[in-house]
Amino acid sequence: MRLSLDCIPCFFRQALEGSRLIGASSKRKKQILDEFASLIPSIPLSATPPEIARLGYGILRRASRGDPYKRIKIRSNRFALSLLGRLRKKVFSSRDRLLTALKLAIAGNIIDFGVKNNLDIRNELKKILSRESRAEQRRASVFHYAEFKRSLDSSGKILYLADNAGETLFDRILLEEIKRIYPGKEVLYAVKERPVINDALVEDAQVCGVGKFAKIISNGSDAPGTVLSLCSRDFKKAYKNADMIISKGQGNFESLSGQRRPIFFLFMVKCPVVAGESGCRMGDIVLLYSPGKGRKGSRAENR
Helix, strand or coil: CCCCCCHHHHHHHHHHHHHHHHHCHHHHHHHHHHHHCCCHHHHHCCHHHHHHHHHHHHHHHHHHHHCCCCHHHHHHHHHHHCCCCHHHHHHHCCCHHHHHHHHHHHHHHHHCCCCCCCHHHHHHHHHHHHCCCCHHHHHHEEEEEEEEHHHHHCCEEEEEEEEEEEEEHHHHHHHHHHHHCCCCCCEEEECCCCCCCCEECCHHHHHHHHHHHCCCCCCCCCCCCHHHHHHHHHHHHHHHHCCEEEEEEEEHHHHCCCCCCCCEEECCCCHHHHHHHCCCCCCCEEEEEEECCCCCCCHHHHH
């Protein structure tokens, strides 16, 4: 997905909200916005939104001299862990355990401070979990469950691309169910190498127990998505060799839609630009299968 001009005001909003989060003075906030603004003229429209967001959050990280969202991630992990019993009970009592675990994993994508950092996550999740997916009810073309099950059946190596801290607990629910049905599958769970927004790092995945059901790896990047040209050689090898790729969140959709590899995109639509690109509506809970353009890797994958 390429950059839309509508993305640019959103980047400035995120930079301003991030500067408030780190307690910057008015003068320092202006400096942060000015520094980000100076980068805009050199940004090509062929870039993906996560490539640009990475620049803004890099400025914030340097300004804060650390991880601006550290405390938020800790709270998100604790909140998600408090739901573990309820989520597992919901899966265990359902007729189709895999489908329920899949819906829960997608519902967890509401934990996204890059889109809106004042979300009442508890109430939002309550609303999501109490209803059926509007996307499923509306049309099957945006909830490709049959394709997902077929791919699970035939795949030996699965690469799961993580999104946010806290959300990793919801991923764990799905991974636990996949390993129950297919104990012999090799599953890799890829997180970010360095802090960016509230995206999950290795420690976040570990705290939420993901390591019990998958091998946790880093993608080698600090982009809020999976920008292959910025990822490590080891990650690109894992990406190329995976039989099935499960991609969580809008950032991964923005950076990987249109790639050669077949990918299952799992996310909640929280942005009108993404809604237009995916053919969905705001608020939809989506399982979107992109068949890709062939098995052979792109140049970005192989670099």
